[in-house]
Amino acid sequence: MLLRWVIGQCLRRTRLDQGKTLREVAEAAGVSIGHLSEVERGRKEPSSEVLAAICNALGLDLVDLLRAAQWELAKWQLPRPRLRCGDLALAA
């Protein structure tokens, strides 16, 4: 798991939770919609200055972002439950 993927997920989740569009956040942050979209999908590496502008547009400070990133990562690292046939039968 790379840092830009985790951060992209956090930014996207925060934006959607706030009911904001890519356009709104991109305009507030002074970046293009395409760039914001690439950052959210973990495809482009934002500079720390661009990241600060996006966070600012979302009302996030750096501590919030780091906390959200830790939480995001923990979710991915949780062991997935492994179902066995018996479990499925019991759950039915």
Added chain:
Amino acid sequence: MLLRWVIGQCLRRTRLDQGKTLREVAEAAGVSIGHLSEVERGRKEPSSEVLAAICNALGLDLVDLLRAAQWELAKWQLPRPRLRCGDLALAA
């Protein structure tokens, strides 16, 4: 406070705590000493891949780095004690 400064501080602190030189970590991570030094001082923005290689060389995983970054940031954001003349007199 920009993310690359906070991350640079964490990497430098971890390296020094482990008693490792810039050369040792740079070689293990496959980056130049100059680049690692710039990253540690928050002057160069490392790609997520380079950051992962440096973390790997230090035995840090991404969760450890995010936790350390939060801690580093909290230290900087603590209100600094403001001494007044009276406090100095009392402390003397």
